[in-house]
Amino acid sequence: MRTVFSGGQVFDARGRTVAEADVAIEDGRIVDVGHHLDGDRSVDATGRTLLPGLFDCHVHIAARHIDVWRLLQTPLSYRFFETARSLQETLRAGITTIRDAGGADLGMKRALEDGLISGPRLQISVVMLSQTGGHGDPWLPSGAEAPLIPTYPGMPSGVVDGPAEIRRKVRELIRDGADVIKVASSGGVLSSGDDPRHPQFRPDELEVMVTEAAAAGRWVMAHAQSTIGIKNAVRAGVRSIEHGIYLDDEAIDLMLHRGTFLVPTLVAVQGVIDAAAAGAQIPEPSLRKAREVKEAHSDSFRRALAAGVRIAMGTDSPITPHGRNLRELALMAEQGMAAPEALAAATQTAAELLGLQDELGSIEAGKRADLVLVSGDPLQLATLGEHVEAVWKDGVEVSRGRLASPSAA
């Protein structure tokens, strides 16, 4: 069965252009892009545009929100059902591939692959590595521990110190199915006891992570906000800097030299402020840090963009609710990224970051038929999220029409 999307436009992620073209798909693959194509079945794309299936390179799909008090009162297994809903909402937004930055496990990935639940294809990191007292340490001043994701079989603690423990933990995560290793090489905003300006883990510890991951054919992604934490991670050879709040010129040069990607997650900082305004229980130090880092973050993004650092789209959802991922594209455009470049950050560049560029990230013959049909002007990124009409993954229509506004629960 050959299906042709006819009469519409296509976003060319390589050329960064939008032009009229038909697209033919068969057996889950794109087989032709051209004019006046024939097929057994046709989808009328008149007045609409086809985008490649979009990527979100930084989500926490197994978390529904960041309200610690609510999380503490939620049964563990309830959260797995919530995850199924979050996956659906993400798919409906046009996101057909996600990289999970902590919290998703092998069971979720396998359930997706086997069709028990539907959602974007998924790369998992299982849990983020954190030093004692670092960004991922769930310890609270009361002595209680409140992890965003509790430990269970296949979801170990990520708190480790020293090269020997780290080596063992990376191996354990790979045993647990990690596609990528995630580390916090600096403090963060949501962890109330540390500082985004401080580096975490020493260079020798980061090097062990990268070496051990590479031995198993994996890359490392680094939550890195502090300038030193960013440089340590880049020098150790991580694949991507997540957030990158305090980038100086040397950090940017290092990233260019090493080919390190930046996943800015601009929407995350605003999301913390918005969630608190909507009544979520966010600790006061976290809220204060969110307000403090906002300007530095935008400034770093603009300088990295101007310097030509490879930028891939990520949101840190659910800091903003799942399904509203495309808000990030609007924020990137607001900070000076040209709209076609922002779309490329969520398609071609993202596919490169995840090592999937031969299969996904552009609409070309031979690639997987992940497609998003949008109405209106696809370069008006502020409203793109409202214009997603239908989504195909591996040639199968997985979403038609989206909820006016995904529930914020």
Ligand SMILES: [Zn+2]
């Ligand atoms: Zn994150």
